[in-house]
Amino acid sequence: MDSNVLIKxxxxxxxxxxxxxxxxxxxxxxxxxxxxxxxxxxxxxxKKYQSVLKKYNNYFDDGEASKNLTSKxxxxxxxxxxxxxxxxSKSKKKMNKIINDYEKYEKFKNEIKSIYxxxxxxxxxxxxxxxxLESKYSSLSGNYKKEVEDIISSMKRQRRDLDxxxxxxxxxxxxxxxxxxxxxxTKEEVNNIRTSLLNIKQTDVVQKYTQVLDSADAYIDSLAxxxxxxxxxxxxxxxxxxxxxNVSYISSNKxxxxxxxxxxxxxxxxxxxxxNTSNTLKDISDAIPKSVNPNQGFSYDIYGLDxxxxxxxxxxxxxxxxxxxYSGNQNIINGTDKSLDVLNNEVVNGNPVIIYLTSGxxxxxxxxxxxxxxxxAMLLTGYNAETGxxxxxxxxxxxxxxxxxxxSKASLENLYNAVGKRAVIVR
Numbered sequence: 001m002d003s004n005v006l007i008k009x010x011x012x013x014x015x016x017x018x019x020x021x022x023x024x025x026x027x028x029x030x031x032x033x034x035x036x037x038x039x040x041x042x043x044x045x046x047k048k049y050q051s052v053l054k055k056y057n058n059y060f061d062d063g064e065a066s067k068n069l070t071s072k073x074x075x076x077x078x079x080x081x082x083x084x085x086x087x088x089s090k091s092k093k094k095m096n097k098i099i100n101d102y103e104k105y106e107k108f109k110n111e112i113k114s115i116y117x118x119x120x121x122x123x124x125x126x127x128x129x130x131x132x133l134e135s136k137y138s139s140l141s142g143n144y145k146k147e148v149e150d151i152i153s154s155m156k157r158q159r160r161d162l163d164x165x166x167x168x169x170x171x172x173x174x175x176x177x178x179x180x181x182x183x184x185x186t187k188e189e190v191n192n193i194r195t196s197l198l199n200i201k202q203t204d205v206v207q208k209y210t211q212v213l214d215s216a217d218a219y220i221d222s223l224a225x226x227x228x229x230x231x232x233x234x235x236x237x238x239x240x241x242x243x244x245x246n247v248s249y250i251s252s253n254k255x256x257x258x259x260x261x262x263x264x265x266x267x268x269x270x271x272x273x274x275x276n277t278s279n280t281l282k283d284i285s286d287a288i289p290k291s292v293n294p295n296q297g298f299s300y301d302i303y304g305l306d307x308x309x310x311x312x313x314x315x316x317x318x319x320x321x322x323x324x325x326y327s328g329n330q331n332i333i334n335g336t337d338k339s340l341d342v343l344n345n346e347v348v349n350g351n352p353v354i355i356y357l358t359s360g361x362x363x364x365x366x367x368x369x370x371x372x373x374x375x376x377a378m379l380l381t382g383y384n385a386e387t388g389x390x391x392x393x394x395x396x397x398x399x400x401x402x403x404x405x406x407x408s409k410a411s412l413e414n415l416y417n418a419v420g421k422r423a424v425i426v427r
Contacts, residue, residue, distance in 0.1 A: 045085040055080065056095050065102045074099070105144040108136055116151060121158045123202040130155050161199050168193045169209055171363045172216055174411075181219045184361040184407045188398065190216050241386035243348045247272045247379060249403060252395040255281045258305045259312035261377040262298070262354065263288055264395035266323055268379055269352040269426035275327040288314065289322055294370065311371040316356075316424050323424070335423035340413045344383040344390070346425050353380040356422035357415055359396065361405060364418050375419060378405075 055077060059069050081095050112133065115122045130152075137145065137152050172189065174180045190213050197213075200206050247268040252260035263284045270276045276284070291297030300312040314322075316336045323332045335343060335353060343353045356377050358364055364372035381404075382391025388409040397403045416423075 045087070049084050049088050049091075051080075053091070053095075060095075060098055060102070074103075101141040101144065104136075105140055105147075108133075108140060108144075108148065111136075112148070112151060116155060119154060120201045121155045123162060123205045125155065125159065127159055127163070130159055158201060161196075162202065162205065165193070165196055165200055165205070165209065168196060169212060172212075181216055183223065183411050184405060185216060185220055186360060186398075187217070187220055189360065189362070190220065242382055242384045242391070244382040244391060245272060245347060245350060245352050247352060247381055247393060249393065250281050250395060251397040251403065252281065254397050257281055257285050257303050259300070259302050260285050261359075261395040262314060262319065263302070265354040265377045265379045265393075266319065266424070266426070268393065268395075269354060270323070270327050270329065272352055273329060273426055275329050284326065287322075287326055289318060291318075294318075299369070309366075309373055310368045311373050311375040313356075313371060313375055313377070315370075316354075316422050319354075319424055323426070329426070331427035333425040333427065335425045337421050338423060340409065340416055343380055343423055343425070344385075344409075346427075347380055347383045348385075351425055351427045354378075354424040354426070355380045355392075355416060356419050357392075357412075358419060361392075361407065361415060364415075370420075372419060380423075 059065060059073065059077060078096070078099060081092055081099075084092055115125050115129075133155070134152055137148060140148070170176065170178070172181055172185050172193070174182045193209075194213055197206055197209055200209075248271055250264045250268050252258065252264040255264070257264070260281055264281050267276060267279065267281060267284050271279075285302050288302070289297035290299075290302070292299055294311075294313055295315045296318055298312070298314040300307070300310055302312065316334045320332050320334045324330055335346075343355065346353055354377055356371075356375060358372060358374045359376040362374060365374045366372065376396070378395070379393040380390065381393045383389075384391075390407050390409055390412045392405040392407065392412075394403050394405060
């Protein structure tokens with residue numbers, strides 16, 4: 001082969017080797033450059049993450065926010081966390097969750113702050129609002145829940161006290177318009193509400209209802225002579241338009257038979273008619289049939305007050321049956337569903353009437369087992385056809401020694417009807 005050709009071939013091969021070597025060198029340089037750049041970037045991101053983490057730990061020690069943390073600092077911290085590289089997503093997620101829990105807690109606190117100050121809830125806060133707050137409270141994390149759980153409990157308790165005092169105040173009026181007090185309102189009822197008012201923390205409610213109770217006291221004072229007939233001179237003070245049955249009084253509470261209004265009323269009526277004159281209230285209370293069904297006998301405890309959320313009574317039908325057998329008087333009539341006019345006519349004819357009403361003539365409360373749980377019995381012993389007033393002899397003697405009530409016919413009729421128009425006539 002020609003030497004010139006050989007030389008050309010060698011030169012060509014050398015040229016190829018050089019080009020290939022340069023390409024490899026470029027590749028190595030490029031890879032090294034990018035590796036170095038990635039390393040630097042990773043280091044920068046890591047340093048950035050460490051900086052953010054340090055700042056986060058300064059503000060949130062073991063998940064608890066610093067008391068000095070401002071909204072501006074929190075906003076900046078959230079922005080810094082979100083700018084951290086996604087490779088730290090697990091840590092970012094954890095930090096953001098704790099921050100979100102804190103923000104939820106702060107929002108909850110701010111909402112409460114406007115309606116709960118110095119441990120006193122605003123009187124305008126409704127039960128629905130408290131339910132809404134309780135729902136938000138349940139979504140808080142454990143540590144934050146502990147900080148506000150007492151507040152929620154306190155608000156619920158205060159709302160319950162407010163609802164109870166509202167109901168008590170409503171009960172002293174003749175109707176829901178709150179314009180006229182009921183005409184059988186007593187000082188004892190007003191004083192009980194005043195005592196309950198001591199538990200109310202809301203000064204605006206206390207001031208408002210104190211004025212209402214002052215007005216109620218003034219109203220009672222103005223009607224004192226018309227409302228109460230004392231046990232010592234009630235017959236003397238009655239004018240000729242009254243027809244009064246002068247029974248020998250028997251007190252259930254002074255006899256220690258605290259749910260004995262029905263047997264006490266029956267015994268007063270029987271003795272007035274000349275029956276069972278030697279029997280005591282305990283005698284008749286022991287003898288009266290007992291049953292879990294008031295339509296068969298006396299239900300619950302005739303001697304004690306407990307339980308206080310149910311009516312302790314015997315219905316007219318089994319009472320009439322027992323009374324006839326116990327006394328031998330067969331002229332005892334079930335007066336259930338008879339009008340008040342019919343009952344008044346019995347009184348005018350000298351026949352006392354056991355009438356089912358409520359203790360203290362209060363508004364009938366929750367119905368349980370066929371009767372309001374504050375049901376009681378009294379003896380209808382007087383009627384004034386001219387003035388339309390009724391006289392009731394109450395087996396529960398009051399603290400001042402009085403035991404009779406005078407009440408307008410309209411008021412008694414409303415209460416008698418509301419309790420179920422139940423009565424027993426003793427002829």
